[in-house]
Amino acid sequence: MSGLLALLDDVAAIAKVAATSVDDVAAAAAKAGSKTAGVIIDDAAVTPKYVQGFAPARELPIIWRITRGSFFNKLVILLPLAMLLANFAPWLITPLLMLGGSYLCFEGAEKIFHALFPHADARVEADMSVKDPGHLEEEKVRGAIKTDFILSAEIMTIALAAIEAPNVYLQAATLAVVGVGVTVAVYGSVGLIVKMDDVGLFLAQNARTGAGRGFGRGLVKFMPVLLKVLSVVGTAAMLWVGGSIMLHGFHEYHIAEPGHSIEVLAEAAAHALPQIAGAAQWAVTAALDGVFGLIYGLILIPIATRIVGPAIAAVSGKKSAH
Template identity: 50%
Template sequence: MPSGFFALLDDVSALVKASAASLDDVPTQIAKTTGKVSGIVIDDTAVTPKYVVGLDPSRELSIIFQIAKKSLLNKLLILSPAALGLGYFAPWAITPILMLGGAYLCFEGYEKVHSLFSKHPHVADEKEIPAITPEELEQERIAGAVRTDIILSAEIMAIAYSQVTGQPIVNQILVMLAVAVVITVGVYGFVGLIVKMDDIGVHLAQGDYSAAIQGFGRGMVRFMPHFLRILGYVGTAAMLWVGAEIIAHGIPYTSHLLHELEHALATVPLVAWLAKALACGIAGLILGFLVDKVVSLVKKAWPGSN
């Protein structure tokens, strides 16, 4: 009896050690997963500031907080459980869902590029525009931001799950939850800093500081509009690049081509990354164009779908 008891203790001890070793891998898995979604994170960061442009500056941080809160709740309560559930009951569905999301990103990226180079003048609608209060405009902007975010968040959580398949369920849950929190705090914390940079610049320029600091503040104020424009371009490029790469990895042939490209330029990692990003960006633009044509055909065939 005592020997059986000690054997049981040995088994429990071995199980605890195995669990601890497994949990030690969680930070590494979180770091690896966060790196995998960096392109979508850039896109999310670049897209969000536009939703507070033109609103009361005193409400900017409150609006960003509301968007961030809804984004985190969507990740924790809807998207993470959905990814885990699909992974358990229908793992075959994850790759097609990722590819559909990638096609959407390509479509959005193409729409932005097309709007930049379109020569068609904007014709104002002759109908009277209904009045809208600042509070209603704020809620409309928040709703629009959340709609865009949920697509990007779904991609983030699906990719996060794809990195932990085969891991113990506890590890999967911990990594998914940690990625949701880290990504949301990182993205919206940085967005909050971006939208308040001009206010910080004004404070430095008008405060009781040295001439050098005041000059730096004025430079910040002048630079921010250019920075936001550049950030928009980066976000568009990231949409195309990430969308096409997601689709490419879902097709064995194109996934093999990407690996071959990286392998051929492995001695120069920066060049390999740039070549892959450029190839995916061009492919994303083409895919976005094709999706746009399909959407246009659907709208013509079913006018009510507009």
């Protein structure tokens, strides 16, 4: 009997430790996940374009295929790589973060540049030349999964840098929770977004009341506006997150400017508005990080389109998209 009681006591102790670990994982995942908010917003803003032009019946299957690819990217490829980096080459985390930050700044700046100075997009023209819907779907899914891989790598690296875990197991579990949570949040939201116009159309045609039909028509008209707002918010988030990553990287390498000047201006705003000091300091910091991200991204555009892009195209044997 004493042996059984001792065993039960050990089981209870293990369960208690496990429960504590679950709480630790959840808390760490929430903290790490909050750091990736800007990239998540952009991911949700970017993904709906991959189902535009397809029959409504194909929208959710396409999103599900991209979701499975995203899970594979995060859990099978990126999670083990992140663990290897964290435990055997932690000095690589900051350079990789800055590489991802450069990508975010470039993408955000390129979107703004394209909006201000519209120009032909070879990728869009290539899509228009594809007549087979099945082949076009395969191309779109592959393109979405490739884009997801880049954004997922940035999300996982940001989360890894934010995780404060006492051991590798808790670190891996936290990163896995972040990966799963982000994927479900992004593609669940995307699924709702792309089907809302169908819901609105159904209500407009079949609702029993005038108010219901009016709501349906309003929903159909609102969805294009929502997609445009998401695109703008996503672009701003890219520049903000990318700029802040670069400035943090500069700080890690003992490069004070322009981060120090931004801190001074943010503190000045906080002192000028003591009633909302915290919000004012955050807003100024985020805005100036975004401005820096835009300037840095604009500098990267000719480098990426005239040097990096053609070099990659030459190595891969594919025509550059720019």
